[in-house]
Amino acid sequence: MKLYFKYMSILLKAQMQYRFSFWLLSFGQLFLPLSVFAGVYFLFERFGNIKGWNFFEVALCFGVINMAFSITECFVRGFDLFSNLVVSGDFDRILLRPRSTFIQVLGSQFEFTRVGRLLQSIMVLVWAATNLSIKWTLFKVITLILMVISGIFIFTGIFILAATLCFWTIQGLEVANIFTYGGKEMAQYPLSIYKKWIARFFTFIIPFGCVNYLPLMYILDKAHQNEYLYMLTPLMGIVFIVPCLVIWEIGVKRYRSTGS
Amino acid sequence: MPQIEISGLYKTFKVARRSAGLKQAAKSLFCRKYDKVEALKDVSFTVDTGEIVGYIGPNGAGKSTTIKTMSGILVPDRGQCVIMGRIPWKERIDHVRSIGVVFGQRTQLWWDVPVIDSYELLRDIYRIPNRDYSNNLDLLISTLELQNIINTPVRQLSLGQRMRCELAASLLHNPKILFLDEPTIGLDAESKIAIRQFIKTINREKNVTVILTTHDMSDIEALANRILLIGRGRILYDGNLDDLRSRFSNQKTININFRGNGFPIDNTIVGIPGVNIVSCSQEKLILRVDGNGSALADVISRLSNIVDIVDVSIESQPIDELILKLYREYAV
Amino acid sequence: MKAYLSVFRLRFINGLQYRAAAFAGIATQFFWGIMHIMIYEAFYENATGTLPISLKQVIAYIWLQQAFLVFIALWIRDNEIINLITSGNIAYEFCRPCSIYGFWFAKLTAQRLSGAMLRCFPILVVAFLFPEPYKMTLPDSATAFLLFIVSLFLGLMVLVSISMLVYISMFITMLPTGSMVIATTIGDFFSGMIIPIPFMPQWLQKIAYFLPFRLAADMPFRVYTGHIPPNQALEGIFTQLIWLGVLVLSGRIAMKKVQKRVVVQGG
Numbered sequence: 001m002k003l004y005f006k007y008m009s010i011l012l013k014a015q016m017q018y019r020f021s022f023w024l025l026s027f028g029q030l031f032l033p034l035s036v037f038a039g040v041y042f043l044f045e046r047f048g049n050i051k052g053w054n055f056f057e058v059a060l061c062f063g064v065i066n067m068a069f070s071i072t073e074c075f076v077r078g079f080d081l082f083s084n085l086v087v088s089g090d091f092d093r094i095l096l097r098p099r100s101t102f103i104q105v106l107g108s109q110f111e112f113t114r115v116g117r118l119l120q121s122i123m124v125l126v127w128a129a130t131n132l133s134i135k136w137t138l139f140k141v142i143t144l145i146l147m148v149i150s151g152i153f154i155f156t157g158i159f160i161l162a163a164t165l166c167f168w169t170i171q172g173l174e175v176a177n178i179f180t181y182g183g184k185e186m187a188q189y190p191l192s193i194y195k196k197w198i199a200r201f202f203t204f205i206i207p208f209g210c211v212n213y214l215p216l217m218y219i220l221d222k223a224h225q226n227e228y229l230y231m232l233t234p235l236m237g238i239v240f241i242v243p244c245l246v247i248w249e250i251g252v253k254r255y256r257s258t259g260s
Numbered sequence: 261m262p263q264i265e266i267s268g269l270y271k272t273f274k275v276a277r278r279s280a281g282l283k284q285a286a287k288s289l290f291c292r293k294y295d296k297v298e299a300l301k302d303v304s305f306t307v308d309t310g311e312i313v314g315y316i317g318p319n320g321a322g323k324s325t326t327i328k329t330m331s332g333i334l335v336p337d338r339g340q341c342v343i344m345g346r347i348p349w350k351e352r353i354d355h356v357r358s359i360g361v362v363f364g365q366r367t368q369l370w371w372d373v374p375v376i377d378s379y380e381l382l383r384d385i386y387r388i389p390n391r392d393y394s395n396n397l398d399l400l401i402s403t404l405e406l407q408n409i410i411n412t413p414v415r416q417l418s419l420g421q422r423m424r425c426e427l428a429a430s431l432l433h434n435p436k437i438l439f440l441d442e443p444t445i446g447l448d449a450e451s452k453i454a455i456r457q458f459i460k461t462i463n464r465e466k467n468v469t470v471i472l473t474t475h476d477m478s479d480i481e482a483l484a485n486r487i488l489l490i491g492r493g494r495i496l497y498d499g500n501l502d503d504l505r506s507r508f509s510n511q512k513t514i515n516i517n518f519r520g521n522g523f524p525i526d527n528t529i530v531g532i533p534g535v536n537i538v539s540c541s542q543e544k545l546i547l548r549v550d551g552n553g554s555a556l557a558d559v560i561s562r563l564s565n566i567v568d569i570v571d572v573s574i575e576s577q578p579i580d581e582l583i584l585k586l587y588r589e590y591a592v
Numbered sequence: 593m594k595a596y597l598s599v600f601r602l603r604f605i606n607g608l609q610y611r612a613a614a615f616a617g618i619a620t621q622f623f624w625g626i627m628h629i630m631i632y633e634a635f636y637e638n639a640t641g642t643l644p645i646s647l648k649q650v651i652a653y654i655w656l657q658q659a660f661l662v663f664i665a666l667w668i669r670d671n672e673i674i675n676l677i678t679s680g681n682i683a684y685e686f687c688r689p690c691s692i693y694g695f696w697f698a699k700l701t702a703q704r705l706s707g708a709m710l711r712c713f714p715i716l717v718v719a720f721l722f723p724e725p726y727k728m729t730l731p732d733s734a735t736a737f738l739l740f741i742v743s744l745f746l747g748l749m750v751l752v753s754i755s756m757l758v759y760i761s762m763f764i765t766m767l768p769t770g771s772m773v774i775a776t777t778i779g780d781f782f783s784g785m786i787i788p789i790p791f792m793p794q795w796l797q798k799i800a801y802f803l804p805f806r807l808a809a810d811m812p813f814r815v816y817t818g819h820i821p822p823n824q825a826l827e828g829i830f831t832q833l834i835w836l837g838v839l840v841l842s843g844r845i846a847m848k849k850v851q852k853r854v855v856v857q858g859g
Contacts, residue, residue, distance in 0.1 A: 006384050014372035017413070024770030031777040039786040046643065046791055047635045093368055095333045097385050098357040104385075175616035178623045186627050193634040194627075256349060257335045258273070 007107025015112055022113060029116030033066050037124060051193045056131045057220055058189055061212050063125030065187045068151025070117035076156045078108040082163035083170050101252055140219050143231050150237030151211045157244035158183060164251035179206060187212050210236040262306035263469055269339035271300040271325055299325040301493040312463055312470040314484030318587060322493045323473045327439055331361055360430035364442035368429055369414045375425045376410045379432060386433040400428040404458060420451030437469045444479055456482045477579040496590050513575045516545045518567040532558050596698040603702035614710040621658040621715055628654050629726050644790035648729055649817040653788055655728045656813045659715040662707035663748050664809040666755060666779040669772060670700060677762050686851055693847045700752045732818025739825040740816040746832040747808035753839035763850045784810030804835040
């Protein structure tokens with residue numbers, strides 16, 4: 001853990017060498033989710049609701065997912081950019097060091113400019129939370145925080161899986177975007193608006209349903225029984241990271257036998 | 261017991277074939293051909309503690325595959341490799357703690373931060389005790405003369421400065437074996453000499469085993485008392501440089517400056533088997549002599565009868581040519 | 593002219609090499625297409641009142657957007673050019689005996705064309721075979737199809753000329769990522785990549801119509817679906833030509849100015 005912070009401080013120092021560029025990019029990062037959010041807003045202006053969910057309910061979902069995603073992008077950037085490490089051969093350097101590959105890859109990159117996105121998603125979240133016609137309780141706040149944390153774990157897991165793919169193909173990597181960016185895009189809306197098969201896939205295989213749809217039902221008072229079960233579903237998202245790490249290790253093993 | 265023991269190492273890679281042209285490109289969309297490349301074929305050798313070994317061979321001969329195997333990055337198809345009692349790829353983390361690796365064309369330092377920050381991060385990565393770290397660092401700073409550059413970001417360093425910092429970085433954790441992959445590539449003469457000096461020093465004082473790959477034969481000449489030549493995945497030669505010279509050639513080039521008397525000099529005058537005229541002018545004669553010293557003395561005594569010899573210089577065959585000859589001989 | 597054609601050909605072949613990348617891209621775009629159609633489907637399910645565009649038209653719009661993504665997305669960038677600019681190696685490019693504007697223009701067009709060629713046919717073919725309601729529909733009429741093709745290619749050129757301006761502006765800011773992200777986000781929003789322009793409120797539509805971005809994506813797609821009738825489409829094509837002239841001309845002038853500066857500073 002100490003090593004992780006050491007990596008973080010050294011990279012922050014490096015990025016701060018280009019201060020103006022850093023702030024400009026952070027500022028630029030504000031725009032991208034903002035334009036997507038504006039799109040959602042305009043659609044609600046036309047349609048009023050989506051399968052019974054109103055704008056602020058969707059906005060809450062949007063905020064949670066984007067917050068989790070931007071935090072993940074900031075701290076797990078090393079896995080996101082992992083293909084560079086493989087192409088440049090710097091992954092060999094990582095294998096030459098007496099530490100786990102996981103922590104070293106994690107520490108190889110941080111994208112602090114994602115604060116721009118984080119800020120935007122926090123604003124959306126607060127705006128949505130204050131405009132919803134529900135009563136906030138302590139448990140609901142805890143659930144909300146749990147949703148964000150669980151989201152971070154899920155996205156981290158997906159980024160690790162995508163990075164593992166690099167050991168097989170560099171070119172075909174774009175397919176991983178289905179689950180990283182595609183997963184984020186999809187989870188911005190409650191999963192119940194999609195067809196059943198897709199909602200099932202994103203609940204039982206990649207547990208996005210455990211961070212947006214199910215706990216959201218509890219927070220919005222839409223779950224009428226087993227409330228606590230709904231509340232605890234985000235924990236499933238945290239478990240998701242375990243198989244991802246196992247697959248990562250398999251990928252590293254393969255890399256060391258093919259050297260590609 | 262030797263420090264490094266390698267026997268019967270094999271490794272094969274699969275490489276996609278790529279061809280030019282629009283038609284070919286369209287075709288390869290649907291089916292792609294693969295070539296098999298045998299990077300290592302039955303490679304065996306041993307290295308003792310404190311040796312400096314020059315590991316040479318043309319590009320693609322299998323040098324880096326061997327280095328990667330020895331450093332635990334790559335798992336071979338079959339064969340044995342035991343280094344300090346460990347199998348590198350099976351106990352990666354323990355193994356890499358006791359080796360240092362420098363890639364001449366890549367950096368292990370963080371590009372945008374001062375060198376010293378990189379060192380401190382390496383201290384944490386290798387879990388080097390603080391006392392050892394500061395002792396080592398002081399020693400490296402003074403022997404490599406780093407005191408003025410240690411607070412500069414890496415991107416602002418010259419290549420020579422950077423290479424000195426790289427060397428220090430790979431020695432912070434007191435490795436027993438140092439792998440150097442083209443450590444002098446692209447350096448000016450002064451930096452080259454400084455790097456070689458330093459490698460000699462740590463080899464002598466800390467008894468660090470050095471395995472060095474390079475294309476610059478003067479590196480080998482200056483450092484290595486033993487050469488391993490690899491070509492097409494096989495070890496072709498294992499021995500010291502002088503043996504190599506005497507085995508493959510003891511051709512010498514002789515430059516003779518003389519004051520001529522108009523008398524033509526040609527092969528009939530020199531007339532000794534194994535001696536050839538490379539060029540000849542009014543004042544200068546260049547000869548190539550095969551064989552031992554007696555032919556040489558013969559040439560000089562004959563010449564001195566005809567002309568006034570002003571100056572004689574004798575050169576051994578450049579090692580580059582020797583290696584080239586060797587490559588040709590084995591059709592690498 | 594020959595030099596431009598050969599750089600075009602080279603890039604085109606090079607683009608075709610990336611087979612796995614193309615397959616992966618196709619898979620990704622199917623996913624995005626289906627996901628967005630589901631979202632619109634859900635919106636339309638409970639919709640009341642009159643809507644500016646029918647669900648069928650939106651679906652065709654989405655598939656075209658996915659099929660021609662490489663044509664129309666401003667955020668796709670060429671790292672080779674960016675590296676040239678930031679590293680200062682651009683001075684060598686200026687030494688070439690042909691216009692650097694034309695050279696880059698050909699290169700960028702070829703890259704987008706080869707990228708889209710590989711992807712658009714499989715995506716469209718399969719999208720036609722999809723079950724309702726995800727099925728892609730045929731063009732509104734033969735005329736609409738013809739006008740669509742013309743406006744699509746003109747749109748590509750408008751887009752490349754816009755991206756040329758973005759690259760040129762990097763000479764001045766020397767901050768590729770930051771300014772690029774802001775410019776492309778705004779551009780992609782107003783080209784109808786995020787939501788089709790008819791869904792925007794009136795005031796925003798006015799801005800979008802005023803800007804050239806929509807000429808690359810929103811306009812050709814709506815010509816295809818018949819949302820924009822042929823006579824208006826002709827007007828649109830005329831607008832594309834005017835914009836193309838303006839953008840290329842200003843790009844060339846800007847490039848000349850930049851070139852002078854680089855030469856004076858010695859790179």
